[in-house]
Amino acid sequence: EKIFLSPPLHYACQSGHLNVVQWLATQDGVDLNFKDDYGSTPLHLACTSGYLDVVQWLATQDGVELNGNNMFGYTPLHKACEESRMDVIQWLATQDGVDLNATDIDGCTPFYHTCEEGHLDVVQWLGAQDGVDVNLKDNVAKSPLHYACDKGHLDVVKWLATQDGEIGR
Template identity: 25%
Template sequence: MEAAEEGYREILELLISKGAYVSLVGDDCDTILHIACYGGEIETVKYILFLNAVDFNKSRGMKNRTPVMAAAYPGYRDVVELLVTKGADLSLVDDYGDTILHLACRGGDVSTVRFLLSLNEVDIDARNKKGRTAADIAREKGYRRVVRLLVSRGAH
């Protein structure tokens, strides 16, 4: 999992060739795919997807987040895009009621937010358990460019 997070694909391949289990989960229920998505190295994520060891829509890690949510928060747009092309479910929410758009706005990466909005699959005004929208979160974090983007796309 450390090799996956750091993007050390060659080390990861070596460990797996020597019998490392890729189906184990951490104390917080994160899978190796979650960990790779937190790290954001796309080639490592592609390799783990190739192994087909994790169902990325059913596996729920820390705070009940999916791997695509794990990539959205730090703003790894290329990883988010890859998982979307593979069929990642963007309608799921975490323990706080946050959608993938909430998480992307929490991280503040305009490119990731723009990509998610371009899919027309996320509810721009969805509210989490605290009643906050993605725009509320971006505003609270001081991400003006993200707020402007959301408002330009019709966020209230």
């Protein structure tokens, strides 16, 4: 049986301890892009947990991969969207180099995750960003509308329908 153990930096990031993150980053051998057994970097974990100060600090360090993928192909933005971390999403999505239409192994963009989670404010904000394709199809030809319908998020379904969604397909 395999034990999944992440480096201390990962724990500090997922717990939001910026002072610990900053100190650990100065230590020999610490890699800010190190991937745990799931392929997640410290930035993935900070985005998942919603610690904006940690996200901002990590993302502005030289060499930190803003679009790095974990084993599922999720970028840090995917993880923030999966957890509906609005402040993290708003900050990260406006940073140079962040790919708003990055796809995971299923062909889903971060926008898909917002629709699947059903938080209308996040869906509307991210959907309004330049370059975000709200009707993009995944690897099996499902759109964000399909995901919202599957989860029963009527308010998201209604909003997507106003965005030129293909309701009949």
